[in-house]
Amino acid sequence: MKPFDYQRPADPTSARQAARDGAIFIAGGTNLIDLMKLEIMAPDTLVDVTRLGLDRITTKDDGLHIGAMVTNSDLAADMRVRQDYPLLSRALLAGASGQLRNKATTGGNLLQRTRCPYFYDTDAVCNKRTPGAGCSAFGGEMRNHAILGTSEHCVALHPSDMAVAMRALDAAVEVEGYDGDMRTVTLDELYRLPGERPDLETTLDPGDLITGVILPAPVDGRQMYRKVRDRASYAFALVSIAAVVGMENGRIGNVALAFGGIGTRPWRNTDVEALLMGEAPSEALFKKAGETLMKDAAVHEGLEFKETLTKRLLSATLREMTQ
Structure with a gap:
């Protein structure tokens, strides 16, 4: 060091x-x-x-304000989160060991970096570490890489479980700029796609400080977080899904879906949600939703299983939540 x-x-x-x-x-x-x-x-x-006093969870406009220094353990255990945002609690508990959750913070979790093995291997070339150096993943082991939001310069996954859940919950991030100005950004606005500069992972400027996360008022419907991984404990997702689904008169009403393990950032496709809303649940509808989600997937050799696994996980989740 x-x-x-x-x-x-x-x-x-x-x-x-x-x-x-x-x-x-x-x-x-x-x-x-x-x-x-x-x-x-x-x-x-x-x-x-x-030591900045950013370690509290408070009520805000029928939702919650989560300080950036709130630990993952405290956030997962908070009774308001467990009752109104259970998928967030489940995502946090699925994400790491108890020891890590006791130290990891809400703001830090949002900004954690990819676990791509080539990013961690300093003998490999990596555009995230050194822009323009190349990407060793191409032609290498692809099993734990992304199929959505990739570019010819990077296929690294976003690793956070918590961010996937917050994406489905329409969370917003509070940022205090270097000049003291406060702004609020969505997760889509926070995270960049890799494009030609995979090293630029967020839209934060030097000196920008995440001070908190705002969860809007909970919506009606069931919530679920499901994670498929290589082993039962403390592994990063092969595919995960955070889902909020409400039913109205036998049809799908409100729906929000976010995915982990497949995107270069927490992935959400509003076309999939629009396809489902107002429709009666059916296997044909679920299949079409999966095809819509995978329409722009870049499935490199070694990643074919993720396309199939994602479609099956989406269908199984929707089937259970709409029964």
């Missing part, structure tokens, strides 16, 4: 002022410290943001 400076500001203003070229905010550090040990990330300065 390369030498670095460490600062622990007492308030958000001081934290923003400490952020400069080469500086990175650190919260739980469950991802960042590993990357620093491997010298994949080598910040000149770490700015500790764990």
Whole structure:
């Protein structure tokens, strides 16, 4: 690990002022410290943001405001989350061990970086680490890579379970800019597609600090989070789905679907939702939804199983939720 400076500001203003070229905010550090040990990330300065008073969950406009420093354990255990947003609690519990959840934070979870093995292998070329270097995944092992939102420069997956659940719940992210201005962005606005610059993963500018996440008022309907993985515990998703489905007079009413394990960011396709709304549940409808979702998939060799698995998981989830 390369030498670095460490600062622990007492308030958000001081934290923003400490952020400069080469500086990175650190919260739980469950991802960042590993990357620093491997010298994949080598910040000149770490700015500790764990003492800024951003560790509370409060009611906001019939929804919830979740401070960026709320740990994954506390968020999953909060009774309001368990009652009104159960898919979020289930996603968090599916995401990591209890020890990691005790340290990992809401803001940090949103910003965790891909677990692509070529990103972690400093002997491999990777456009996320070094723009323009190339991508070792092409022609290599593709099993744990994306099939949606990819480009010729990157096929790395977004790893977060929590972000997939929040995408289905229409969560918004509060950001305090370097100049002190506050703004709120959706998850689609937060995450970039890789395009020609896979190293630019979010729309955050240097010094931007995530201060919280806003969950809107819960909607009627059933909620579910399902995750398919190689082993039963503490593995990243091969495919996951976060679903909110409401029924009206035997037909599908409100519906929100987000997917993990298949996209370069938490994936949501509103065309699939529009196809389902107002329709009577049927196997033919579920099949058509899967085909719509996979319409623009880039299925490289070794990833064929993900297309089939995603369609089956979507059909099984919809079948259970509309019975």
